[in-house]
Amino acid sequence: MRADRKGYDPARILLSVSNTVSTSLSLKEVSRVVLRESINALGTDHSSLFLIDESRRHLMLEEVMGFKRDEIENIKVLGSWEAINTQLVKRKKPLMVNDVHRNLLFKDKKLPFSKERLPVSSFLAAPLIKDREVIGALIVSNKKRSMRVFAKEDMHLLRTLSNHVAIALLNARLYEDMRELFISTVKSLVRAIDAKDPYTSGHSERVMRYSTAIGRVMGLDEARLENLGLSSLLHDVGKIGIREKILAKPGKLSSLEKRQMRLHTSIGVRIVDTIKNAGKIIRGIKEHHERFDGKGYPAGLKGGAISPEARIVAVADTFDALTTNRPYRKAHTKDRAFLNIRRGSSRQFDPAVVRAFVSSYKKDPRTWSP
Amino acid sequence: MRADRKGYDPARILLSVSNTVSTSLSLKEVSRVVLRESINALGTDHSSLFLIDESRRHLMLEEVMGFKRDEIENIKVLGSWEAINTQLVKRKKPLMVNDVHRNLLFKDKKLPFSKERLPVSSFLAAPLIKDREVIGALIVSNKKRSMRVFAKEDMHLLRTLSNHVAIALLNARLYEDMRELFISTVKSLVRAIDAKDPYTSGHSERVMRYSTAIGRVMGLDEARLENLGLSSLLHDVGKIGIREKILAKPGKLSSLEKRQMRLHTSIGVRIVDTIKNAGKIIRGIKEHHERFDGKGYPAGLKGGAISPEARIVAVADTFDALTTNRPYRKAHTKDRAFLNIRRGSSRQFDPAVVRAFVSSYKKDPRTWSP
Numbered sequence: 001m002r003a004d005r006k007g008y009d010p011a012r013i014l015l016s017v018s019n020t021v022s023t024s025l026s027l028k029e030v031s032r033v034v035l036r037e038s039i040n041a042l043g044t045d046h047s048s049l050f051l052i053d054e055s056r057r058h059l060m061l062e063e064v065m066g067f068k069r070d071e072i073e074n075i076k077v078l079g080s081w082e083a084i085n086t087q088l089v090k091r092k093k094p095l096m097v098n099d100v101h102r103n104l105l106f107k108d109k110k111l112p113f114s115k116e117r118l119p120v121s122s123f124l125a126a127p128l129i130k131d132r133e134v135i136g137a138l139i140v141s142n143k144k145r146s147m148r149v150f151a152k153e154d155m156h157l158l159r160t161l162s163n164h165v166a167i168a169l170l171n172a173r174l175y176e177d178m179r180e181l182f183i184s185t186v187k188s189l190v191r192a193i194d195a196k197d198p199y200t201s202g203h204s205e206r207v208m209r210y211s212t213a214i215g216r217v218m219g220l221d222e223a224r225l226e227n228l229g230l231s232s233l234l235h236d237v238g239k240i241g242i243r244e245k246i247l248a249k250p251g252k253l254s255s256l257e258k259r260q261m262r263l264h265t266s267i268g269v270r271i272v273d274t275i276k277n278a279g280k281i282i283r284g285i286k287e288h289h290e291r292f293d294g295k296g297y298p299a300g301l302k303g304g305a306i307s308p309e310a311r312i313v314a315v316a317d318t319f320d321a322l323t324t325n326r327p328y329r330k331a332h333t334k335d336r337a338f339l340n341i342r343r344g345s346s347r348q349f350d351p352a353v354v355r356a357f358v359s360s361y362k363k364d365p366r367t368w369s370p
Numbered sequence: 371m372r373a374d375r376k377g378y379d380p381a382r383i384l385l386s387v388s389n390t391v392s393t394s395l396s397l398k399e400v401s402r403v404v405l406r407e408s409i410n411a412l413g414t415d416h417s418s419l420f421l422i423d424e425s426r427r428h429l430m431l432e433e434v435m436g437f438k439r440d441e442i443e444n445i446k447v448l449g450s451w452e453a454i455n456t457q458l459v460k461r462k463k464p465l466m467v468n469d470v471h472r473n474l475l476f477k478d479k480k481l482p483f484s485k486e487r488l489p490v491s492s493f494l495a496a497p498l499i500k501d502r503e504v505i506g507a508l509i510v511s512n513k514k515r516s517m518r519v520f521a522k523e524d525m526h527l528l529r530t531l532s533n534h535v536a537i538a539l540l541n542a543r544l545y546e547d548m549r550e551l552f553i554s555t556v557k558s559l560v561r562a563i564d565a566k567d568p569y570t571s572g573h574s575e576r577v578m579r580y581s582t583a584i585g586r587v588m589g590l591d592e593a594r595l596e597n598l599g600l601s602s603l604l605h606d607v608g609k610i611g612i613r614e615k616i617l618a619k620p621g622k623l624s625s626l627e628k629r630q631m632r633l634h635t636s637i638g639v640r641i642v643d644t645i646k647n648a649g650k651i652i653r654g655i656k657e658h659h660e661r662f663d664g665k666g667y668p669a670g671l672k673g674g675a676i677s678p679e680a681r682i683v684a685v686a687d688t689f690d691a692l693t694t695n696r697p698y699r700k701a702h703t704k705d706r707a708f709l710n711i712r713r714g715s716s717r718q719f720d721p722a723v724v725r726a727f728v729s730s731y732k733k734d735p736r737t738w739s740p
Contacts, residue, residue: 011385015385018389019388019533019534022537025541167392171545174395175395175541175545178545182548184645185555185645188642188643188645189559189560189607190559191641192563192607193559193562195611237562240566271559271562274558274561276554277551
């Protein structure tokens with residue numbers, strides 16, 4: 001295989017691309033690598049990645065590179081544009097246009113090509129095909145090298161490149177689908193468990209949302225945020241082991257009933273313990289009723305001995321308990337709950353977590369609405 | 371890049387390999403492709419793939435190609451063999467041995483190299499590295515071309531090839547880890563729900579095992595088996611919505627209580643309906659108490675109008691109900707349950723499902739033990 005006239009070697013380029021795009025199973029990361037590599041390989045100003053929607057008829061913009069923010073809105077139109085759809089999705093062929101403004105296809109006045117709206121003068125579009133099905137499209141625009149003109153060999157390169165990245169994109173999609181299936185299944189089971197206690201409907205999901213918001217402010221990385229999410233979603237799972245009579249009791253619990261209710265953290269641990277790799281989520285469940293001053297349950301742990309996840313869930317859990325109706329009182333207002341938590345800093349709660357809570361509460365009030 | 375003397379072009383080979391290995395997220399499939407492609411690329415009799423265990427110190431045999439069944443046991447030894455471990459796992463370097471029987475490294479008498487036990491005369495081993503960590507090893511043995519001698523360029527090729535397949539293997543592992551986390555989480559939540567009904571502890575998991583066994587005999591593909599598995603695991607999830615008093619009632623249910631109990635299929639549908647892509651698993655839950663003769667509930671569907679998944683779950687569910695203790699009677703023996711189900715063919719059950727049940731029950735009695 002010889003290097004072509006332009007001095008780039010297609011086999012080497014493809015090899016590097018097909019390696020780089022496979023190194024992640026995150027759709028966002030894979031997309032970014034695909035866009036960066038296609039800009040480099042073809043020498044263009046921008047590139048855009050479209051994925052097919054569920055009806056398998058429309059191309060939806062997934063990610064772009066090289067465009068300004070205002071221009072991105074306009075590039076979306078390309079995905080539903082007749083000429084692109086016919087050639088790429090129906091005929092499964094690439095499309096090369098070297099002078100947008102002179103080309104007959106572009107008489108359509110609705111298209112946003114102009115210096116101000118979408119400064120694209122030439123583009124090359126190829127379908128992404130896996131198992132003979134079009135799963136998306138890759139479009140590069142504004143050739144910089146070779147007199148600003150796309151040639152046949154560019155078309156060949158983009159086409160081959162598209163075949164290679166299709167697999168990586170599909171794998172990333174499969175992985176994210178599995179993750180979403182996982183999270184949505186766990187959510188629906190937890191919702192069913194919450195429903196046994198008429199006073200806590202939707203509680204677990206809200207605590208998950210609150211905990212994740214606090215974790216983000218505290219700078220937790222994606223992997224830890226994911227564990228925190230799962231841990232907070234499952235923090236009350238042990239309530240399934242508490243009798244309905246106690247859960248739904250409208251009045252105050254007797255001290256015996258209270259003792260039984262408090263078992264929910266250890267019952268939760270027993271349930272979750274059978275999960276493969278549960279180690280990372282179990283402490284958020286076990287210790288979410290511990291207090292920073294050591295006066296909590298079940299173990300009376302103090303300060304840093306409580307896992308960071310549990311210290312976060314404690315604040316999120318309390319905020320939700322305060323802002324929803326309980327058997328023994330009406331819901332507090334958000335602001336009253338906010339003050340309550342701030343007052344609990346260093347006693348019930350880790351002050352660092354309370355600071356993160358305060359910052360998130362002030363910056364993003366929408367997250368903190370029950 | 372020029373083709374080398376042997377007439378094979380490393381870039382082309384690598385390109386083809388790195389594409390082929392990425393087309394699946396199944397560890398088994400990816401492994402097979404890796405082995406096949408390395409045998410082809412290097413022209414050897416066999417190849418073997420090892421993956422590192424959780425302690426990150428031992429190489430465990432994952433998959434082989436080209437060896438006879440008896441020889442596979444002996445190749446396992448290579449993974450824990452000192453010379454391989456030092457060179458590949460500790461030094462992260464490849465190892466090339468062209469005459470096993472004359473090489474000093476092989477004075478070790480415990481090694482099983484011999485015509486009868488493991489007919490390997492030369493081999494080439496390379497570590498699989500991702501993010502500077504050794505995740506496994508790829509070993510090809512018995513060079514067929516080039517005077518049966520491995521050369522430096524083979525070593526270079528195997529090394530590059532190993533880097534490429536490492537990513538695909540890791541992606542497959544990540545995907546399977548996520549799947550296992552998913553299944554084990556759902557299992558543990560379902561187990562907690564089962565536990566509310568003291569008579570059905572472990573019921574859902576057994577029905578999953580039975581349903582999958584029937585589905586396998588009926589020739590369902592992997593994707594449908596997976597949906598069937600999830601559907602059967604969740605078939606009784608709606609029982610979470612039934613009051614404890616009714617679930618745990620030791621005597622016979624009144625007709626009002628029976629009506630409430632029968633709501634569990636529709637409650638299950640409501641719970642599962644919030645899961646993304648639940649479409650494929652919902653009918654197994656909704657229709658698992660329908661009867662083939664149309665006399666079931668909730669809709670009185672008949673024959674083929676009942677989804678295949680629900681027709682399978684119906685048999686699996688009944689077999690488990692018959693072979694475990696119930697509030698109103700002791701468990702039947704397996705053989706009595708077997709006869710009961712056979713007698714229900716065409717009336718309560720789809721005869722095709724009963725045939726598959728009979729065949730699985732006779733062929734694989736271990737699966738059918740509560």
